[in-house]
Each structure stands twice: as structure tokens, then as C-alpha cells.
Amino acid sequence: GQNIDQPTEMTATEGAIVQINCTYQTSGFNGLFWYQQHAGEAPTFLSYNVLDGLEEKGRFSSFLSRSKGYSYLLLKELQMKDSASYLCAVRDSNYQLIWGAGTKLIIKP
Amino acid sequence: ETGVTQTPRHLVMGMTNKKSLKCEQHLGHNAMYWYKQSAKKPLELMFVYNFKEQTENNSVPSRFSPECPNSSHLFLHLHTLQPEDSALYLCASSQKVGEGYEQYFGPGTRLTVT
Secondary structure, eight states: OOEEEOEEEEEETTTSSSEEEEEEESSOOEOOOOEOOOOOOOOEEEEEEOOEEEEEEEEEEEEEETTTTTEEEESOOOOOOOOEEEEEEETTSSSEEEEEEEEEEEEEE | OSSSEESSEEEOOOTTTEEEEEEEHHHSSSSEEEEOTTTTSSOOOEEETTTEEEEEESOOOOOEEEEEEEETTEEEEEHHHHHHHHHHHEEEEESSSSTTTOEOOOOOEEEEEO
């Protein structure tokens, strides 16, 4: 079966750095997405990786290793508004998105 | 504001009711999706429409019936639902189905079946 694993919850301090991991086993691979979802709101697109390596976008970076079936989302200079759930999703060989259950990130002052 | 709107935002219905959820996208996209989001569970893809044609139905019970009259509008018709169908129903759109096209989500309809 297809599976996406990510931690259920993480806590970090304002101003710090946090890394949210995602491992996947899917039938084929056509890219990996990270989305942010604030409570009661729509998921919003953060990043897309299809080749190995690091993609940087401001305070957020996303890394992919296809051989290891592994990705992480790195958030720097954490702000209180970064408190949200972070969803990892992989596009499989049928171009369907397989989603993880999300990681709830709690930022403390 | 993502360019995808959903109505209603909240819905409470009995098991014998019939209701419809509406989604509209203002992004000029050609693919639209219905997802179910339950607490602490992964997003479940329900239906996919690409250029108004249904391309995916992930074993969804027949009490959920989608309709896509054009590329901008998507409906989910509900009838004789069960309490376990209570969830957040999210609509999304993308330029088309395929590699690299991120999906834009609406705010969702919070459905409670009593």
C-alpha cells in the first residue's frame, strides 16, 4: 500500500529553527508537495520538489531524497503565525496526490 | 483568499436530508477535486474532474454524487448520509491534472450529520 509518515505534533520556540520530516512509500513518484494549513482554513501551497536537493524560499526550505523516500521542511526564524499544520503529499505514478496526516506545529514564545 | 470559494461554510443535516455543496474557482483552472478531511487523518481524495470529465472516483459511496457543469463550478450532492460522514469537505483546483501543478484549496464546508 501507499503510505506517508510524518510526526503528529511538534513544539518549537519563537525565533528558533524546526525541521519537519516526511517519509513515503508510494507506487511511483512524480513530485512532493508541502502545504500549510491554519486551523479552520484551507491548505495553502508552500513548496514542490521533484529532483533531489534543497529548495529555498525565504524562511522556508524543503529537501528531497528520492532514493531514501524522504523529505523535510525546514522553517527558520520561527514566528507565532507559523503555528499551523504542515501537510506532506506525494504525487504517485497515476498523478494522484497521496497525503500524510499532517504535523501540528506549536510555537511557544 | 485562494481564488476558490465554497458554500456553505457550515452545514448540519439529518440522515434523511438531501443537500448540496458548491465550489467555484476564479483561477481559470481546468481540474477540480473533492477531498474529505477528518480529524488527524490524511486528506482523502474523493473525486477528480479534468476538463469537466470525471477521471477519478476513489470508491466513494453512492450517497455522494458529484457534478461538474463547467470548469469553474463543482457540486457535491449529498443524500442519506451517515454520522461517520461528518467531516470537513474541501474543494481544490489546479491548472490541470499532472506533474508539477499545485492545487489551490477552498476554505471547506464543515459538515455535521445528526
